[in-house]
Amino acid sequence: MTAALQEGDKAPAFNLASDGGGKVSLKSLAGKKVVLYFYPKDDTSGCTREAIDFSGMKKDFAKADAEVIGVSPDSVKSHDKFKAKHDLGIVLLSDEDKTMLEAYGVWTEKSMYGRKYMGVERSTFLIDSKGKIARIWRKVKVDGHAKEVLTAAKALG
Template identity: 75%
Template sequence: MSELVEGMTAPQFDLPRDGGGNVSLADLAGKIVVLYFYPKDDTSGCTVEAIDFTALSADFAKAGAVVVGMSPDPVKAHDKFIAKHELGIILASDEDKSVLEAYGVWKEKSMYGRKYMGVERSTFLIDADGKIARIWRKVKVAEHARQVLEAVQAL
């Protein structure tokens, strides 16, 4: 599959989410969607990122945007993560990694010389028409949520 670029139609998804039920891109049609991919619940960078998006959730809502975080963690882990840190965003579970692969964020990574497969921290801003308006790859967590909010407000 070719790499996603801005202007393309965002790949559809329909996945289990925190608290039960599912979240799908089709159900969010007509809204701006901030879809951010992160490696693992309750790890340092992922926790900071989720807390930052939660802190700005009212601003995202005011701008007409819904924030959805996605990782390969099971729903049960998402529920614990949300409860522990009082998160106010949707967390989707992609245990079979099909959506991670569709968005090109399931990649070979390397740490201490060991190669393994994992999530490349990335964010996709999807406009109300379902098109990818902006892509951030290899995200650095500091100030990222605010940068995404500014991009949403500029749509």
């Protein structure tokens, strides 16, 4: 287990399949601010609300020169259905082998009803235009989160 990422660290590189059959890498986003939000599962209540919130603010994030990208271990096919069902306007990346989830330290042991299992800790990373982590939100509560991230992205200048 590597040390947890901190604000100011260089963001771990990635190159993953995206919805719609594309690929997205951190390198391809160089020079832009990037909002990476990690979520547990497509089409569950909290994850759907979070995706809708970020999608609804897509234009505001674009004005702040920030690209919003959701990441989960779900398949590209699942992401495509999720986006179509909820008319989502953000990019969703598939990390089925959990390489990126582990690199960002969000694939963690969780517990529900006394049962332990591995899963995604809902987290968001704001990466500046130079590829450094500017802000980290862990154990995110969905309500108001997208707005808080937008405020931070605008403040980055």
